[in-house]
Amino acid sequence: MPELPEVETVRRGLDARLVGRRIDRVEVGRERVVRRTSRDELIAGLTGTTVTAAGRRGKYLLLPLDSGDEMMIHLRMSGQVLLVPAGAERLPHTHVVMHLDDGNEAWFVDPRTFGEVVVFDPERVGEVLPEVARLGVDPIAERFELREFRRILRSTRRALKPLLLDQHVIAGIGNIYADEILHRARLRPDRPANSLDARASRRLHDAIGSVLREAIAAGGSTLSDAQYVDLMGDGGSYQDDHRVYGRAGERCLTCGRGWIRRTVSGGRSTHFCPVCQR
DNA sequence: AACTGTCCCTGCAAGC
DNA sequence: TGCTTGCAGGGACAGT
Numbered sequence: 127m128p129e130l131p132e133v134e135t136v137r138r139g140l141d142a143r144l145v146g147r148r149i150d151r152v153e154v155g156r157e158r159v160v161r162r163t164s165r166d167e168l169i170a171g172l173t174g175t176t177v178t179a180a181g182r183r184g185k186y187l188l189l190p191l192d193s194g195d196e197m198m199i200h201l202r203m204s205g206q207v208l209l210v211p212a213g214a215e216r217l218p219h220t221h222v223v224m225h226l227d228d229g230n231e232a233w234f235v236d237p238r239t240f241g242e243v244v245v246f247d248p249e250r251v252g253e254v255l256p257e258v259a260r261l262g263v264d265p266i267a268e269r270f271e272l273r274e275f276r277r278i279l280r281s282t283r284r285a286l287k288p289l290l291l292d293q294h295v296i297a298g299i300g301n302i303y304a305d306e307i308l309h310r311a312r313l314r315p316d317r318p319a320n321s322l323d324a325r326a327s328r329r330l331h332d333a334i335g336s337v338l339r340e341a342i343a344a345g346g347s348t349l350s351d352a353q354y355v356d357l358m359g360d361g362g363s364y365q366d367d368h369r370v371y372g373r374a375g376e377r378c379l380t381c382g383r384g385w386i387r388r389t390v391s392g393g394r395s396t397h398f399c400p401v402c403q404r
Numbered sequence: 405a406a407c408t409g410t411c412c413c414t415g416c417a418a419g420c
Numbered sequence: 421t422g423c424t425t426g427c428a429g430g431g432a433c434a435g436t
Contacts, residue, residue, distance in 0.1 A: 127428080127429060127430080128430090129430095158412090158413090185430075200430085200431095201430095202429085202430050202431080203413085203414090203428075203429050203430060204413085204414075204415090204428095204429090219414085236413095236414095237413075237414050237415065238412085238413040238414050238415085238428095238429090239412080239413060239414080240412065240413065240414095240429085240430065240431085241430095257431075257432080282405085282406090283405095283406090284405085284406070284407090288406085288407090291430090293430085293431080300429080300430070301428095301429065301430085349428090353415090353428090391407095391408085392407080392408065392409080393408085393409070393410085393429080394428095394429065394430095395427095395428085395429090
């Protein structure tokens, strides 16, 4: 599922292939993916504009336009942004088509339609996209200080896993990478945040950076459902490096002694090694 | 503050 | 074979 590394991989593709392109014409199929505003607002906001940059905060793609507006794309569970030659046969669930001035089309494809595309005035981000305005620090795109992270950890007794998943605290970590990060940091997902000493806090801070960077270098994770692919339709390879996610019942690859356990809380699965994560 | 459960949606896999 | 059921999960939200 698209988390920070997958969204960053898409962002890099957009930076290389969409920035500088003019959007000549826009088609919107299912109105659900533009529910934040409307079909007419998206078409009016995009048509005739040129994409001037490709940014990202957490899992949100933010693309400034030469009109002064910005386009936001969120992939949620199953969204894809694809760049294809004009006239290519549409995939099922192709909900937004942007016809570009270079003979390509940019598609937003999303079977589950949890994802969305929005054009908004950045000065009104708090009204249109309040959750974007309240995002926490992006550990890759922004300065992610150990001191500040330690302050956050000390401030709450929440368990580490839900804390890592809270986009208002740190932006971009989802279920897969939260499990992989906690495994690398050798910390149990249910450890209260304020129980970490300085060394454990540093391990967690390091693991956030190293796991996310390695996953970006691998082009993200593409699971067996192939739900995530990059702009050109290629999958990532970081799924081969998962040490706990999707490995319930297997022997721990790290310590060789524990068996990977899977628990469910808040309707989401958690994977960890009860031996080497404490 | 912090927890749980529900909803949105589709595709796929397991079970009968 | 063909049905039903469950599961996957990002994020908002309601309820406790």
